[in-house]
């Protein structure tokens with residue numbers, strides 16, 4: 001199951017051969033305490049069949065690892081990085097400074113300040129170093145944004161995105177019809 005897989009990846013072990021495909025999206029986060037939020041991005045990528053990896057990379061606690069990860073991701077075939085962090089959430093911005101890849105930032109809500117600290121830390125990037133910031137705790141949208149970025153060069157993925165939007169529309173209309181009855 002997905003959560004089991006995530007735990008395995010985070011412990012640094014390889015998945016079995018059947019699922020060992022080169023990841024296209026890197027999901028990173030500052031702490032394992034971010035995982036309950038960040039797993040929603042993995043769920044979306046799983047749903048769309050996009051190979052991805054999940055790693056704990058802390059801007060503050062493992063700065064060398066952050067440097068290595070960010071500066072080499074594009075050489076390993078990663079095409080989009082989703083980075084989540086809370087509090088003094090420097091990870092997405094620092095990673096964006098060290099990679100040419102698109103970086104999607106997820107502000108994770110901590111136990112104080114309601115996530116506004118995380119949001120402002122991630123969204124207020126200087127000109128020249130972009131981070132596409134989603135709403136607080138909205139790792140689902142980070143996953144969807146990564147799929148949309150990849151789908152520009154992948155017709156199958158774009159068809160699946162169009163179908164996802166159709167399904168979403170149908171679901172809302174059906175709920176509306178039920179209310180009217």
Ligand code: RP5
Nearest residue numbers: 030031033034085086087108
């Ligand atoms: C950030 O500090 C992490 O992204 C996390 O959201 C926050 C708290 O980390 P823990 O103290 O829970 O490990 O770096």
